[in-house]
Amino acid sequence: MKYLKICIHILIVIFLTVLTQVGGLIWITVFGFFKYRKSAWSKRKRLLSFSVIYLLCVAFIVPNLAPLNHRKALPAFDEYLAPHNLGYVLLCRNYVHDDLHYNLVEASKGFEANYGIPVTYLDAGFPFIDGFPLLPHLSHNDGRKIDLAFIYQDASVKTTNDNPSLLGYGVYEEPLEGEVNQPQKCKDAGYWQYDYAKYLGFNTDKELEIDLDYTRYLIENLILKTSASKVFIEPHLAQRINLSSNYPNTIRFHGCHAVRHDDHIHLQISK
Incomplete structure (x- = not known):
């Protein structure tokens, strides 16, 4: 079961990276944080957190970093x-x-x-x-x-x-x-x-x-x-x-x- 979860996360990261370039990295950051903190938050709350953080990054962080490239x-x-x-x-x-x-x-x-x-x-x-x-x-x-x-x-x-x-x-x-x-x-x-x-x-x-x-x-x-x-x-x-x-x-x-x-x-x- 543990390896299945890892494979699912890997597939999600690949999909988000191919689709948005930055989504995979944000997914790793958010879910890595919950893993590190050993949070008891439900999957729904974690997905909601990812969605909010992703939108904030797209709206404010990415546009300010893109000019570096x-x-x-x-x-x-x-x-x-x-x-x-x-x-x-x-x-x-x-x-x-x-x-x-x-x-x-x-x-x-x-x-x-x-x-x-x-x-x-x-x-x-x-x-x-x-x-x-x-x-x-x-x-x-x-x-x-x-x-x-x-x-x-x-x-x-x-x-x-x-x-x-x-x-x-x-x-x-x-x-x-x-x-x-x-x-x-x-x-x-x-x-x-x-x-x-x-x-x-x-x-x-x-x-x-x-x-x-x-x-x-x-x-x-x-x-x-x-x-x-x-x-x-x-x-x-x-x-x-x-x-x-x-x-x-x-x-x-x-x-x-x-x-x-x-x-x-x-x-x-x-x-």
Whole structure:
């Protein structure tokens, strides 16, 4: 029984570390304290203590330590730049390098001022340690990459910052007839993982369609204001939005080894 408890704790630490980077360390600290003090507190009270301490660390300690690694947290509630849901903030997946932070914030302010639409971000990066992977992403490991949501129209053709997916991923803008069907090419080549995000995004069944014009304005604004070195977007969608010809060195295909990018925008800056 003792070894089973140890294995469970190890699995929890691994899970929290993979998911949040800092959660595993906080778990060890809190439960190690109770173990050291030989506290008689119930499991419920210990979990409650962990939850409270975790939230306090995420809100106050981590944001103040992250600048030591040249990272800053993106805003959680600002009217011009905000996460698709607060999970990205609570899981410490909203950190970017100083350079990207400043330029992204300024670009978002300008976009919201001109078009009245806030910029919505998804996964960015963790607060500490260059090279630490932000799973399931392959490259979000240095604070210089971020995923952003498309801009959509609702059923009344009104522009909105809502999203058809609970997590912001997995609801694809499928290729139309005559467009390059890169997703099918990748799957035919054996890259089974290419569209697995459709099982993870949790479709909300909202009647939303991508707003091509405003999404193009957003991407162009971001490229210019952040000096983006790469923007990953599915080839058929880049063609439909009319981006590839205007920014041939920036708009890129990410490769079949990654996942589909017709549900979000991947932006990165160079070192």
